[in-house]
Amino acid sequence: MAAGDARMRSRPKRLLALVAAAAMVGVAGVACSSSGNSSSTSGPVTLEFAQWWGAELPTGSFEKMMSDFTAQNPNIKVKLLSAPYASTKQQLVSGAASRTLPDVVGLDGAWVSDFAKQGAITNLSALMSSAKYDSSQLASQVQIKGKTYMIPVVNFVYPLFVNKDLLAKAGVTTVPSTRTEFLDAAKKVSALGGSVKGWALPLDTAVPNGVQNDVMSWLWASGGQMLTKDGKPNLTSPPVKSTVEYVKSLNDAGVIAPGSLTMKEQDKVEKFTNGQVGMVIDSLAHINLIKKNNPQLNFTVAALPAEDGYTDKRGMPYASWGIGISESTKHKAEAFKLVEYMMSQQTNAQLSTLANGFPGNKTAEPDFSKSDPLFKTAFDIYKQGYPANEFVGLPKSEELMRSFDEQLQLALTGKQSVDDSLNKAQQSWSSVL
């Protein structure tokens, strides 16, 4: 008992000693880290630029652009943090939460509202004013409450991809331009048998952007809108109902490739590339990938089919490589110089050409002379219509897409009527917007 008591008495002392030792090491660690973090704004500056673009551009081309920037601005070096899109998103979400975003960040329009709300990205309007930047040359800006937080550098549109051989084999001679023509063509292609279907609809809820690219695109192509003018959800409106009913009619007609409830975007591209579906709505950025994986595929791009009788301009969904600046960076002026460089007429045209996208600078002219002729076709379609994506700048846009996706899946599987689905999606969106 005596020995036990002695142990009991010595325990607090040991604990105290342990805490003291840990505290000493901790203090030393903090001292080291704080000295390591201290930075000076004088002298050469190294900007960290996190984006997914480098991974999607020809090897070394983006690094060369950054070298050219440093050649023009010898005091500013750029350290590229390139990773695939999904990894970049996760890193930026974590960085935004911990206020440790890299100096310059590649942004998707869907993230802007949340990052701005968190105070993770800075107000570019103020930087543009202080740098006396002429913003009239910008094709678009993503704004929250009148302040710019993201500038789209390159835009990628989502036209209709059509497998010409499959359509010809099915007896369809012209690319469908209306919803009725599309349903008819999809039925004929599906009637070819085997595993061939008319259309592919990726509705995977892990990355629910199929709602934006493959469902709402039908609405925008006919001039419809899912939001009211003051930004409130309007999912029970006749145009949205007509769109969902149309998608359901495609499903009921059996023209959608099976497995759509968990299909991912890459599955859709793969099925089109392999000739398993006749038509898909897809990013122009995938043209090279499709041609590389199946050089024999005979396909073209076209404007999205609109409601019968619709003659006005057609909206075309788009996604952007946007750029923004961290609120916590100590080098905002230098970071904005990089933004200016990316948006300059020459660099922007060069980047758009490399990325096979459309420039964010109105005066930049991409060089399609060495590109696939389909890019020129798509550019003409783009100029005839207008870029449409109501999800850009919305808060929790991914969650909005997911909740709509879940309701759409219930409607497509017959577990719920279209009206019920839209009412529930409207309720869900109303709590966010």
Next chain:
Amino acid sequence: MEFTRVNRTTAPEAVAPATETVPPSRRGRRPFTVRRLAPYGYLSPTALLIIVLMVIPIVMVASYSFKDNAIVEENPVFTGLANYTKVLTDSTFLVALKNTFIFISLSTVAHLILGLVFAMLLNTPLLSGVTKAIFRIVYILPWLFTIAVIAVIWRLLLDPAGVVNYILTVVGLAQHGVNWLSSPNTALWALTFINIWCGYPFFMISILAGLQGIPNDLYEAASVDGANAFQRFRNVTIPQLAPVLISMAVLDLIWTSQQFALIWMTTGGGPLNVTEMLSTYTYKQAFSDYEFSTASASAVIVLLLTMILAFFYVRRLQRER
């Protein structure tokens, strides 16, 4: 022997006076507090790592779970158990809890059975060493693939136009391609099957090691007593393997409950939430909804559930000692 024993017992006594003869001046160079702190100094790198990598994150996540809009808001307010109430009354969370229970239970039971069967096949004296080595390599292959590769392989195999459906159609077991991963009726079972496929080799290897450690004398004694093959399996193999089997089962329950990558890359929790698990639910709350407080509450609940399993595992280990 006697000589050795004497030496052993006398050795400490011989050393003890030597320690008494240390000059006082030398003791003065190492003050009492330094001597007391020295062991903790040695421990401090590990302690620091545990504090930085485990204690601080867990405490932070737990603190977020009691705040409203943590991380997103600069000055979140204390909300008590509101986030826990919200999570525990969320129908999707309850579905995820049920799915996770089914997923981990079936996976663990199947891992145990398959692992035991394959380990016994590989332990048979009927096959030559080379043949057994080849089969060992073949059987362990699923465990060598990364989850990303496994997800891609099985997405392709289970595609409505994939190999599995082709074979089923050819042999007449199915008339049309089955949407294994995208039908609400089959997705959870298909996902569990994939998890079983990629996880059984670890059980197999561990059980095989356990089987090889069972003394042959026990089997011989049982045979002499007239025990048949099944009786030897039931009364010798199983009791001898019991510590391995129980430890593996508890560990597998913990690991499978944390499975995220496979679910995310195959079904993403869909279709219609039939494969939503606690891991995917928590991820969506944090990285899609930006609801870090509810995500933290969900994570703390998962931590508590896992700790129950960990408690049994540690108690088991202590009993074995």
